[in-house]
Amino acid sequence: MEAVIDVRGVEKMYKGRVHALRGVDLKVGSGEIFGLLGPNGAGKSTLVKVLLTVIRATKCEGSLLGAKVGDKSVLSQVGYLPEHHNFPKYLTSRQLLRHFGAMAGVDRSVRNSKAEELLELVGMKDWSDSKLGSYSKGMRQRVGIAQALMNDPKLVILDEPTDGVDPIGRKDIREILTRLKDEGRTVFLNSHLLSELEMVCDRVAIMVHGLMRQQGTIEELTDGQSGYAIRATTAIGSDVRSTVQAKLQGVDAIETKDPTELVFATSDAEVVQPVIDTLRSQGVSIKAFGFRRPSLEDLFVKAVQEHPGGATPGAQRNKKGARS
């Protein structure tokens, strides 16, 4: 798959020794929906801003849509919705779309029809002559997404697109994202809403303290952590656990903190049937049995907790003279 974003070793050190990015490698393929997760201050927005030339990287190698990162001309093929956008309140949504269309180099005739089409798409047609100052946050977000699509972009970068949007609006946005993917565009999402990402993303990456911790499809990331779980009514003793493990040669147990639970790394239900028999024979009552795959939230929490200080909000600040 052709890479739309392909960067290596991206670093950003702000004044005051704040190390926002610490050598990030990222590859996003054409036509996929890619989700970037991370706690506050992980460097997600900084990474996006580096790609869009809003922030100058301390070090960056690689390309965006085949051009060197920093090449302004390629931005005519990129649509962007910033996280805390503040579009001019004196403009109507139609005026805003036409303005940003012109700034992106879209011809007048095209941008006029495109603006109408996109206002319809994001459900803002009836408000197209009202000024943005009178909009709710969700409405501004919808117009912001339309703005990011004005130039018919090959790559759409959306930073927290569902921020402030109600559940119906979120569903609409998910549908828009799917439609964009169907049209062959690449969508890059920054979001805290893990369940949203899980629903639409083909691949995700987890970033903690300026470093990319994990990257891949959700299946790839959960590989080795999915399996059949058996839950007993009471805690399962270590002797019982040893007996059960002995019965299942070649199938690994997945570590779990719940003492009433046993989890085995297999997707074959037949493999774990003897375990149920053994547990029953040992007098253990079975409460539940089923296949379990960790959620994106589980992966996220794990990745954050594994990193020292990962749960602490904010980018890492280096000690004077120290280089990490």
Add this chain to the structure above:
Amino acid sequence: MILMQTKAMFIDAYRELNAKKLFWITLGLNLFAVIIFASLGINERGFSILFWTFEGRFNTSVLSEAAFYKLEFLTWGVPWWLSKLATTLALISTASIIPDLVSGGTIEPQLSKPIGRVRLFLTKYLTGLLFVAVQIFVFSFGSFLVLGIRAGSWEFGLFLAVPIVLAFFSYIFAFCAFMGLLTRSTIAALLLTMLFWFTLFVVHTGEGIMIFQREEAALRMEDGPEKIAAQERFATRRIEQLREQGRPIPGEGDEPLPEGIPDALQAINPTLGSAREELASAETAYETWSTWARVTSGLKFVLPKTQETIGLLERNLISEDEVSGLTDMIEQMNQEGGGNSGDPRLGERVEAVYDARSIGWILGTSFVFEGVLLGVCCLIFARRDF
């Protein structure tokens, strides 16, 4: 694409100013100023306001109608309305352009478009100037119509006010943009710009005072030897009279010179002493004021020349012949009133100093200041992370 983006930014700037209402308020005030301009007049009987004539010597016999309106345009239209009140309103209206551009949430979508940072910044700067250009043009056009309709003189030279006042505003607005970029605050940028503008006024006034004092001392130095010579001639004649009369002359024979008196001439004519002291004092004053004039002129050299820039309009719009009748009348009134208008040579000398400053020097040094400031702005804007 460059034209398309530039046009979009200008339209956006218009919408922003339009939303603030100040564009229309300032435009309305401009038209009001033109109405006042038109309501004043001069005829063969005297000075008129609307339909009322105030009979007097100030009539078309001393100043033609065309010269009256040009003078009106030059004495209050440009220096008071355009370059003070309207400029203040324009600054209030446009001071937010750069701070708004660099505010969080606004700058990101702009920078993520295929437009260079320097072009983005400079185009935004130019949108502020366009606002002022429109306002000056409206006032100049109104004044042009008034002059044409009321005085029958279609003076296209009035439109020189557009580039000249625009140049003047651009110096101040460049500073405002610089402050807006540094502080990201409209209020801070506005207040600091007002302070800067006041500083320019102080430096200009200060230099004017220094030059005036220096030229006054120079004039005294020039006149001093002649005054001394006159007093010496008087004293010599007096000595000759005394000698003829056989009376003692200080410093000759047994007659000593009074203490502190250098020669017989001064002993005979104490006014000669005053004249000599006056010359010595003028020489000292000249040295002192020359030093200070050099310091203030040096300071002014690097700063934009706001007053002189506005003054360029006067150089080009009205001739001395057109106002000679008025000048004569004022001189006559001064004489009749026993007033002392001072040594006319002093005014001429000071004026000559300013006239010696070429248009190239005035505009050139001012644009260098503006260019350096904008260059620094572009550098900061191009390198800053948002």
